[in-house]
Amino acid sequence: MNHYPHLDWARAMLLLHSILLFSACGGQDHNGHTAQHAPTKQEASGQQAAPSPPEPLAPTPADPDGRGALVGRVVFDGDTPQPQALTVSKDVEVCGKTEKFLEALLVGPDRGIKNAVVFLRAVTGGNLLSLPASNPVIDQLDCIYTPHVLLVPAGATVDIKNSDGILHNIHTYSQKNPAFNTAQPKFKTVISKTFAQPEIIRVTCDVHDWMTAWVVVQDHPYYALTDATGAFRLSDVPPGEYELKVWHEELGEHPRSVSITADQESSVEITLARAG
Numbered sequence: 001m002n003h004y005p006h007l008d009w010a011r012a013m014l015l016l017h018s019i020l021l022f023s024a025c026g027g028q029d030h031n032g033h034t035a036q037h038a039p040t041k042q043e044a045s046g047q048q049a050a051p052s053p054p055e056p057l058a059p060t061p062a063d064p065d066g067r068g069a070l071v072g073r074v075v076f077d078g079d080t081p082q083p084q085a086l087t088v089s090k091d092v093e094v095c096g097k098t099e100k101f102l103e104a105l106l107v108g109p110d111r112g113i114k115n116a117v118v119f120l121r122a123v124t125g126g127n128l129l130s131l132p133a134s135n136p137v138i139d140q141l142d143c144i145y146t147p148h149v150l151l152v153p154a155g156a157t158v159d160i161k162n163s164d165g166i167l168h169n170i171h172t173y174s175q176k177n178p179a180f181n182t183a184q185p186k187f188k189t190v191i192s193k194t195f196a197q198p199e200i201i202r203v204t205c206d207v208h209d210w211m212t213a214w215v216v217v218q219d220h221p222y223y224a225l226t227d228a229t230g231a232f233r234l235s236d237v238p239p240g241e242y243e244l245k246v247w248h249e250e251l252g253e254h255p256r257s258v259s260i261t262a263d264q265e266s267s268v269e270i271t272l273a274r275a276g
């Protein structure tokens with residue numbers, strides 16, 4: 001099963017299939033751009049444009065069995081935030097060994113937003129949720145949580161590691177799952193907790209006030225975390241109309257509509273901005 005089609009195919013998809021542009025504030029991005037291309041010199045002067053390249057004869061299915069895929073990026077509309085160093089005010093001999101930066105809004109040079117979560121809602125007839133072979137892990141290392149955002153299938157048990165050899169205190173702020181506030185001394189290298197209900201949960205350390213993470217629990221497999229370029233991919237999705245939701249810890253939740261077509265890879269670019 002090839003989840004990563006050839007680059008040429010991805011390029012062809014960008015040209016041939018619908019490119020849906022979304023933004024936090026409407027169907028256009030904040031500059032009023034649309035999906036239409038700028039006129040070429042020939043078009044602008046009324047001359048005949050060069051012939052279009054031939055369409056591929058038999059498109060390679062994006063996913064097997066009539067499923068579709070959604071690829072895209074989540075990008076930031078605004079001034080790229082500068083890295084903001086965290087003040088290490090406690091356990092400096094351990095926590096101060098490495099410089100740390102606020103991870104609440106990470107924007108790459110190409111405006112890509114890291115650590116946004118993209119969800120499809122109301123997927124029916126899709127893949128059943130399967131639990132991972134090994135427990136998802138969130139580690140306390142150098143007094144930050146790694147990863148900063150952890151995706152967890154509902155029902156999975158998360159191993160919360162303490163690799164620092166000092167006291168941490170895990171504190172979760174949940175509504176649907178049991179909240180916990182648990183000291184994790186240096187000898188308690190792993191605490192395991194099960195998250196049964198879909199929910200987005202903030203996690204902090206009551207010892208080190210700069211430590212924050214998020215546990216994102218979902219009861220279906222159609223969600224993904226954006227990488228450092230803001231990119232994501234949702235695979236093996238049954239064709240249909242869906243609500244696409246984007247969540248970001250600073251920029252909030254943004255629902256959109258999206259169509260998934262059998263044997264096609266649709267593209268979206270989702271633009272988020274700060275409120276106000």
Ligand SMILES: [Cu+2]
Nearest residue numbers: 168205207208
């Ligand atoms: Cu801590």
